[in-house]
Amino acid sequence: MRRRQWLQLLAAAVLASGVPAWAQDKPIQIIVPFGPGGSGDISARLLAEFLTKKTGRTVVVDNRPGASGIIGVGAVRNAPADGSVLLLATTSTHLANPSLFRNLPYDPGEDFRLVGSFGPGSTYMLVRPDAPYKDLPAFIEAAKGRPGTINYGYFNATSQVTGALFAHEAGIELTGIPYKQVGQAMADLIAGQIQVVFTDTVQGDGFVSSGQLRALAAHSDTRLERFPDVPLIGESVPDFTIRGGFLGIAVPTATPLETQQTLNQWINEAITTEPLHARLREFAFAPEEVTLDELARFEREEREKWKQYVEIAGIEPQ
Incomplete structure (x- = not known):
């Protein structure tokens, strides 16, 4: 089969699957703000495999480590808000950093919207x-x-x-x-x-x-x-009640609501589908489907808790 015919058939299959136009036009990139081999990197690569099959598009994982995740977060903050560039959001980037840095160059609550979660970890x-x-x-x-x-x-x-x-x-x-x-x-x-x-x-x-x-x-x-x-x-140590690590996916705030909803549906499907679901459970994560509103509420509440953790631990903001 000629390449052009193959591409036409692939495009037809993608359209038939209900994949929106923004996911058909360009590769999808997941930026992980930490180095390879960590929990975020592993989860992002499993999600990339799922999204590749779901959309028929290339989905790549790009590690941008450094400065407690700030470098990678900045790359997504300045990326097109069209669903083509996703951020691997973590406890560090979205919950703890606001209390650890006096001049954090981003505001997780204002600059980003969570669209998915891999569940709380251990x-x-x-x-x-x-x-x-x-x-x-x-x-x-x-x-x-x-x-x-x-x-x-x-x-x-x-x-x-x-x-x-x-x-x-x-x-x-x-x-x-x-x-x-x-x-x-x-x-x-x-x-x-x-x-x-x-x-x-x-x-x-x-x-x-x-x-x-x-x-x-x-x-x-x-x-x-x-x-x-x-x-x-x-x-x-009964008083040690800090929550386990959080991993999720975020997009720039300006990303259209319809695109956020689509990503939320895909991620919910991914974390309840093998092999990602089994892998997360194997590593003591508790993957559950969550809505955009539930994610927003979770982020607000947990960020306040981490502010208290930092204060109790006596860590001076940098």
Whole structure:
């Protein structure tokens, strides 16, 4: 079959599927404001596969790491508001950054609209397999005996605030070490340069499954199905109630409402369809269909909670 005939048949199939014109005209780009290999990157690539099949268009994932997600967010803020450029929105970019930066160059509530969610996630507290503390109470006791000498690595706002809030609620002093990407923090943890990393279960699962790192504890509503023997942080530190990480998709505010609604429908379909649904559940995410109004309400409420977390943790805005 000639190429022109093949393209005509493909175009006809796309039209028949009800794919709107904006999704037929150009490739769709998902910008991930963090490096490859993290939870957002994995989720974005699975979504890209789904959207490619759904629209018949090329869907590419573009990693733009740096500055706690600010670089990637800026790229989408200045992109065409036509549904062709999507942002992988995270706890850092949309909930925590407004309280961590005095002069944040974007306003997540004014500049963007959430159009989808992968669901709330869970958190690992990771240490080396040979770490001297075999459980969380022993870790807390060791930290109290050596204030400030135990270092935790962080690579975004979520991991920074989680570590600082845990230390506050546990009554201990930890020293935060900043990293540009999660892989760098994990490498230093494995090498013994730092002693602990707080990360979501998607990012940490491979290290735990391979035995490279040990999950000292986890944070979730209930113990993880995948590792039921891993205790929850809240079992030893009841006041630690921070919500697990958030991952979603956002578009510039000026994006037409009809386009936002279409993206919302597609993402809801994607997270309830295999393999994305099973993968998210495997990594302790809880994917559920949500409307645009529910997403807007969630964002407002959670941003206020993260403002309180930052204040309680005693983190001074940059």
